[in-house]
Amino acid sequence: MKNKDYPAFRAEGLTKVYGSGDTRVFALRGVDLEVPRGEMVVLLGPSGSGKSTLLNILGGLDSPTEGHVYFDHEELTAFDDRHLTQFRREHVGFVFQFYNLIPSLTARENVALVTEIASNPMEPEQALKLVGLEQRIHHFPAQLSGGEQQRVAIARAIAKQPNVLFCDEPTGALDSKTGIVVLEAIARVNRELNTTTMVITHNAGIADMANRVLHMADGQIQESRINEAPCEPSALSW
Amino acid sequence: MWINWLLPLDRKLVRDLWAIKGQALAIAVVIGCGIGMYVMSKGMLISLAETRSAYYERYRFAxxxxxxxxxxxxxxxxxxxxxxxxxxxxxxxxxxxxxxxxxxxxxxxxxxxxxxxxxxxxxxxxxxxxxxxxxxxxxxxxxxxxxxxxxxxxxxxxxxxxxxxxxxxxxxxxxxxxxxxxxxxxxxxxxxxxxxxxxxxxxxxxxxxxxxxxxxxxxxxxxxxxxxxxxxxxxxxxxxxxxxxxxxxxxxxxxxxxQFLTNEINQLETIGRILPPIFLLVAAFLLNVVVGRLIDTEREQIGLLKAFGYSNGDVARHYLKMIGLITLLGVVIGILLGLWLGRGLANMYQDFFKFPFLLFRPPPDIYLVSIGFSLLVAGVGTASSVRRVMQLEPAIAMVPPPPPDYSRAARWLERLAPWVDQPSRMILRHIYRWPKRAAMTVLGIAMSMGLLIGASFSMDAMMYMVDVSFNVIDRQDVTVNFVEPRNKRAIQDVLHAPGVMTAEPFRAIPVVLRNGPYVRREAILGMEARPELSRIVDTELRPVPLPKHGLILSDKLAELLDIGTGDLLRVEVRTGRRPELDMVVSGIVKTYMGTTAYMHLDALNRMLKEDSAVSGAYLLVDPDQTDALYESLKNTPVVSGVSLQEQAQNAFYDTLQDSLGTFVFFNTLFAGLIAVGVVYNNARISLSERGRELASLRVLGLTRGEVSYILLGELALLTVLALPLGALLGFLLAALLVQSFDTELFRIPLVISDSTYGYAALVVVLAAIGSGLLVRRRIDHLDLIAVLKTRE
Structure with a gap:
């Protein structure tokens, strides 16, 4: 089914309007986009530029007012809630700005929560090893630092071996040193598992690790730039 | 808009209350049930007592x-x-x-x-x-x-x-x-x-x-x-x-x-004393949980208000106003409910108690007590939360609280962990992490079930009492009393009456019984040694033969006279030659009605120095000939009274259905409301606490059903845990009620049928499922996008 030539995502004329009448707000204004498989994409832009809305629609959390989104051959915008849940369950990994770990589950159990319901998962221990937390697998979130919690979140996102990984401000709540450790984990997953990765950030410095950088403003993609020589996260600074 | 007239903090109050309207209403309704019950029972008690004394006084009752x-x-x-x-x-x-x-x-x-x-x-x-x-x-x-x-x-x-x-x-x-x-x-x-x-x-x-x-x-x-x-x-x-x-x-x-009127007044007093506090206790617990949680979520706002210069008192007053408003809403619901129930009860009483007038008119101090007591209970329930508001330092309040620490889970729980899936682990650890709240939830649900059992068991007990009284003790169809004691030979005449198959003689004589300071005006019933129709039985319901000498006392009479088997009792006969003598108590038997003393008929007549006289007979009647017998009894001059078992039994059942049935219905309703109040509030609080967690899981690909399981599975588990406790509380409540309804007129046995336990459990489970479904609708509409952006 999955054709190597197809992009991971293709979006056509995506428009998202919140509210109606005088209070109408355009979050997206006719966005067209293709994300090739295995690429690391960084979405840059100021608050309100529409990057989260775009990510939510691509991740199957929200639907556009107009336009279509295709994942492989399938049109996501035609899915109902049950199919969207199924889509997220099988194909998508999410990493949130505030980690969103389950406080009542240990690091390993937080990962196992996802692997229990996935069709082709890796072992939770293996996922935690990928993010360098093999020593902390039996700790609860309250016993982990912010960076460690975010790496558990990444392990949880990638343990099901998703086709795409969405990270919304993954370093937003972290200091730069911890942030770089987290970005290294994301880069490693992208590289070793060939997971298409989209990272939202305010932080222009992070863009240097991407294959492709999208600048958003005013609900539109203002610029799409290919980064010929992405650098290692350890070389980043902000 | 009217809201613009309010101070900003009061506007917040109105909007906050609106946001938790479902929970506030659930609490108010529980308070309302308690107050309603209080207004009804206390109001009726006072109305009955005042009506009685006015009636007695006006018509100069002896x-x-x-x-x-x-x-x-x-x-x-x-x-x-x-x-x-x-x-x-x-x-x-x-x-x-x-x-x-x-x-x-x-x-x-x-x-x-x-x-x-x-x-x-x-x-x-x-x-x-x-x-x-x-x-x-x-x-x-x-x-x-x-x-x-x-x-x-x-x-x-x-x-x-x-x-x-x-x-x-x-x-x-x-x-x-x-x-x-x-x-x-x-x-x-x-x-x-x-x-x-x-x-x-x-x-x-x-x-x-x-x-x-x-x-x-x-x-x-x-x-x-x-x-x-x-x-x-x-x-x-x-x-x-x-x-x-x-x-x-x-x-x-x-x-x-x-005596019966006093009995009814005492029962109303018991109901008014036992039941309303149970409701208010549950309401206090609900307020505690809901307000405590609200304050947790508004930590930062509280810090901000204090940083702007609002005093501790201002902020505490804000929350106290909210608690007060919910409580007063409950009191209003309760007073309206109580008035409505009271009027209904007064109408029902008019059927039993014939007064020239009976108005349900509770005195105003009942309302003041209702308000005062509810506010007091609400205050006690929320004191710790409000104190926490006062103590919050603005700087600390504005920093988000650290994530809850689950690392100190019980060892036994962790040994269990490998055997259960992650969502079930979340449930177990959540309960373990907040054991007090889980315990209170279990207790709240158990209380509603206990209340149901306490209300419904009386039907079982009454049925048992009727069954024992009419089928084990008094098995005759008809009891005939003669105008004057007659010679035992009169029984032969009775046997010749149409349809009479068996006749057993008895003699009842008025006596005064004395044991030291204890004096009772009673009747001694003389019967044959081994009667087949009207019998006396022990606690195991085995017939007790009447000894040739001595008295057998009903257990209540022995208690009232403070006397035991083997003791001597002074008997002063108040008929015939009026002998006075000491008699030995040769046995004590179980009775549910009245306070009778029993003797062997021959011994009784010997005592009276009368030759085998009887004052009436118990009859077993051919059902096809009852009409002929009735006709003959109506025309028998020597008969002064006739009582018919079947009609007595039917009257009893009818009364039970009318009065107790209504009582059981309302208690079922109230207990159901408590169960809904407890379960719904808990589910809503859990949802608001864990909404982010659950939405994250939805984003990660868990279905609605899987996410609902985490929240509702916990409530289901707590509900199941509450059932045995509820059964126990029900038993205790029933025992308490049985004790307070123990009068010389009748005693209610502590009999609770399995179906009553089952019925109570079913109502509680249905109430829990109903509340679960209400919350489930909210889980289905979790905002998945907001969760990605909001900090806890």
Whole structure:
């Protein structure tokens, strides 16, 4: 089914309007986009530029007012809630700005929560090893630092071996040193598992690790730039 | 908009309340149930007590009654001269058999003499309809309202009565109420049956003629002066009237109608004392949880307000206002509910208690107590939360709280962990992390179940009591009382009556029993050694044979006399030769009704030095011939009373359905509301606490069902845990109620059927499922996008 030539995502004329009448707000204004498989994409832009809305629609959390989104051959915008849940369950990994770990589950159990319901998962221990937390697998979130919690979140996102990984401000709540450790984990997953990765950030410095950088403003993609020589996260600074 | 008129903090209050309207309403309803129950029971209690005292006072209900066999009217002066007597009157009162058109069975009744106009001073009657009888017309009578209503008797109608062996046709001229018959009940019964117990009032001369009591009376009625020592007066009366066959004077507390009325008032008091606090306790717990959680979520806002210069008091007042508003809403619901229920109860009481007026009018202080008590309970329930608000430092409040630490879970729980999936682990750890809250939830649900059992078991207990009374103890179809004791040979005559298959004799005699300071005016029932029809049984329901010597006492009577098996009891017989002797108590038996003493019939007659006399018989009747038997009994002059088991049993069941059925229905409703209140509030709080967690799981690909399991599975587990505790609480509540309903009139056995436990569990589970579904709808509409951006 999955054709190597197809992009991971293709979006056509995506428009998202919140509210109606005088209070109408355009979050997206006719966005067209293709994300090739295995690429690391960084979405840059100021608050309100529409990057989260775009990510939510691509991740199957929200639907556009107009336009279509295709994942492989399938049109996501035609899915109902049950199919969207199924889509997220099988194909998508999410990493949130505030980690969103389950406080009542240990690091390993937080990962196992996802692997229990996935069709082709890796072992939770293996996922935690990928993010360098093999020593902390039996700790609860309250016993982990912010960076460690975010790496558990990444392990949880990638343990099901998703086709795409969405990270919304993954370093937003972290200091730069911890942030770089987290970005290294994301880069490693992208590289070793060939997971298409989209990272939202305010932080222009992070863009240097991407294959492709999208600048958003005013609900539109203002610029799409290919980064010929992405650098290692350890070389980043902000 | 009106909201603009409010101060900013009050606007926040209004909007916050609106945001938690479902939970606030659930709490208010629980408070409302408690207050409603209080207003109803306390209001009814006061209304009944006040109505009773006003009625007694206005119609001068006798303080003391002194029955005799026959005494000359001239004795009235001596009675009046006794110290403590304010006023005395004499009258004639006797048992009659009534025959009313349309009623197949003979009816037991009483007839009383009335002086020719003006009305008696003591025990006056209320002429409700028609007119007073004409002293010139001997056949004219007044009829008790309840009986007239049951048989549709109106002034001008006729009925027949056997007066001292002579059947007479009587004419109804008026329908009356009497303070003596507020609860019109035939002696020996426990529920009134309007159809089967009638009272007639007749001109004194006519009654005297019929009962050969010209110039004489057989009952003195007395009003005492304030501060009279009633016991001393009763002793003086007894010694004065001894020569005239006094069976023993007694006060109001032994008057049967008043006894039942007092009993009802006491039951209302018990309900008002036990049930409302349970509701308020649950409400306090709910307020504690809801307000505590609200304050947690508003931590930062509280810090901000303080940083802006609002004082600790300002902020605390803000939350106190919210608690107060919810509580007052509950009180308003409760008062309206209580008034509605009270009016309904008053209507129901009008069926049992015949007052000339009965208004449900609770005094205003009930409302003040309701408000005060609810606010107090709410204050206690929320004190710790409000204190926390006061103590929050603004700088700390504005920093988000650290994530809850689950690392210190119990070892046993962790050993269990490998065997269960992640969502189940979340459930177990969540319960373990907040054990107090989980325990309170379990307790709240258990309380609602306990309340259900406590309310419904009385039906089981009553059914058991009826079953034992009618099928194990009193197995006769008909009980016949003779006008005067007759020779045992009379039983042969009874056996010849149509349809009678078996007849067993009995003799009942009035006695006074004394054990030291304990004195009881009772009846001793003499029976055959091993009766087959009316039997006495032990606690295992095995028949107890009557010994040749000694007395067998009902357990309640032994308790009241503070006497045990083997002890000697002073027996003063108040009939015949009036012997006085000490008798040994040879056994104590279980009874649910009355306080009887039993003896071997032969021993009883030996004691009286009378040759095998009987005062009545228990009969087993061929069901095909009952009508013929009834017809024959209506025309038998020697019979003064007939009681029919089947009709008594039916009356009992009807009363049970009407009164207890309604009570059980409302308690089911209230207990269901508590269960919904507890479960719904908990689910909502869990949802608001864990909404982010659950939405994250939805984003990660868990289905709605899987996410709902985490939240609702916990509640299901807590509900299941609550069931055995609820059963235990129900049992304890039932035991408490049984104890407080233990009176000399009747005792309720502590019997709870499996179906009552099952029914209570079912109501609780259904309430939990209903609340779960309400919350499930919210889980389905979790905002998945907001969760990605918001910090905890």
């Amino acid at each position: 303080d003391v009654v002194a029955p005799v066999k026959r005494a000359p009217n001239a004795l009235l002066d001596e009675i009046t001269a006794l110290p403590g007597v304010r006023r005395a009157e004499t009258r004639i009162r006797a048992g009659v058999i009534l025959d009313v058109a349309g009623a197949a069975a003979p009816i037991t009744g009483e007839i009383q003499s009335l002086p020719p106009f003006p009305l008696p001073h003591i025990n006056d009657i209320v002429l409700h309809e028609g007119r007073y009888f004409d002293p010139q017309h001997e056949e004219e009578v007044l009829v008790l309202d309840a009986f007239a209503e049951a048989h549709k008797l109106e002034p001008g109608d006729h009925l027949h009565a056997i007066l001292n062996g002579t059947k007479k046709r009587l004419t109804v001229t008026g329908i009356v109420l009497s303070p003596e018959y507020v609860y019109a009940i035939s002696p020996g019964e426990i529920v009134p049956d309007k159809k089967r117990f009638g009272v007639l009032w007749m001109n004194r001369d006519a009654v005297a003629n019929a009962f050969d009591l010209d110039g004489a009376f057989n009952e003195a009625v007395i009003l005492t002066s304030a501060g009279t020592d009633e016991d001393a007066l009763i002793q003086r009366l007894d010694s004065l009237l001894k020569r005239y066959g006094a069976t023993g004077a007694y006060g109001r507390d032994q008057q049967i109608s008043d």
